[in-house]
Amino acid sequence: MKRTSTDTIRREGRVVHRRTPLLTDAHMHYCPGCNHATVHRLVAEVLDEMGLQADAIGIGSVGCSVFIYNYIDIDWIQASHGRAPAVATAVKRLNPSRLVFTYQGDGDLAAIGTAETIHACNRGENIAIIYVNNSIYGMTGGQMAPTTPLGMRTSTTPQGRDARLHGYPLDICRLLRRLSGVGFMARRRVDTPRHIRTAKQAIREAFECSLAGRGTAVVEIMAECLTNKF
């Protein structure tokens, strides 16, 4: 078989993967290899494929992902710490035809914003929640969070989390799945190419569930903080 030059492949071949136009040219501030950047890219790709750039409203949260409005070219509202589901409720009720989703970390959703999350899911608001769970407070130096698994070493639990001393971890998805208002729930991870593809599929299904009005859609994405790894 005849060999083809690389330039010919670029010119005549099909594009397998390219940077989605929804991602802005801004340089992401995340550490090298951060899972947040991967999830940003997945969200942008799904919005692009569903043609929702003009119809999506994202609610940003506080944490490492606080500058998400710089990176994805859609409408954004920056909520107070933990209050993204409450803001999303208002936005969705005022704009029922728009896709409204929140992008939150575990310190935001499962610690300070637990009440807002549970009540939004219990009411069955037609919003999508992208929940990136890295099990620690990554931005402030890797301290133990409510979601930290037992035995995991963090900067404030150098011997590992001990249930007698620090209590048990909070599994927010196990809590939420008992609520009738939740229409879609998935837990995915983004550590391998295959898992990245399934995570993207879950984000797409969550957005479709939210648009169809079937209740709150929650996608928990298990991530890891590479900088604060012990």
Next chain:
Amino acid sequence: MNQTIGKCIHPLHKALLGAVRATVRCGAVDIDAERCKGCGLCVGWCPAQTLALSAEANLRGYRHSTQVRPRDCIGCGTCATVCPDGCITCYRK
């Protein structure tokens, strides 16, 4: 995660890739070197081992990913799938 990198390909897959590689050049990638942060995920996951980190740093001080064996690229898109910053465009014939 680092333990799984490099073990991602089945031996049969590897043999198949070798056969494909020997006959036809079917893929190409473009890497945005200035956007790359040198996390090395694409280097670890590339099934044909065509990528490596460069010797010199880019403007931000990162050793960026670069294609050292372009002839071996099979255009599978794995590097672009794992790239957190979306630096990679992948083509296939």
